[in-house]
Amino acid sequence: MTQLPASSRLRRGRFSQANGIHLLTANTLDREPLFSDWRVGRLVVAQFRHEHTQGSVNSLAWVVMPDHFHWLVELQSASLDKVMGRTKSLSARAINRMTDRTGRRWQKGFHDHALRREEDLKNLARYVVANPLRAGLVNRVGDYPLWDAVWL
Structure with missing residues (x-):
């Protein structure tokens, strides 16, 4: 059996639905x-906020780690792919401008996990924002500058 590339496997079965809640993850190149x-x-954070203010998503929680991010969103007026x-794309452009570089900054594709409404979103948000603590980057979650959650 032929194995699909990882980016194609990630897209198989992806379903975007308004008001659907998803945990999204993307890795740097x-x-x-x-x-x-x-x-x-903070350039990635600015893009999260832009998508929120434009009404594409309702951002519930996020953390930007050194080489990836986790973003818990409720879809509003756009698909996951968009x-x-x-x-x-927009964060890569901003990163390239700031760092005086060119080229891709992100791995192709992304991972998403669709959540059911009855799942404990607050506990998942706590798990997301505690990533820097588990990775040993800080001693307290509050010491890490690149996270937020609507419940915390």
Whole structure:
């Protein structure tokens, strides 16, 4: 049996539905720790906020780690592919401008996990924002600058 490339396997079965809740994850190209510089990470945060204010998603929680991000969203007026395409494209442009570089900054594709309404979203949000603590980047979640959650 022929194995599909990872990016194609990630897309198989993806379903975008308004008001659907998804945990989205994207990795930097070659897992480069671009966001160890928090100023660069804030460019991704700005794109999250842009998608929220434009009404594409309702951002519930997010964390930008040195080489990836997790973003818990409720879809509003756009599909997963559109939201992630814009987020990765526009943040890559901003990153390249800030760092005086060119080229791709993100791995192809992204991972998404659709959640059921009855799942404990607050606990998932806590899990998302505690990533820096589990990774040993900080001693307290509040010491890490690149996270937020509507419940915390």
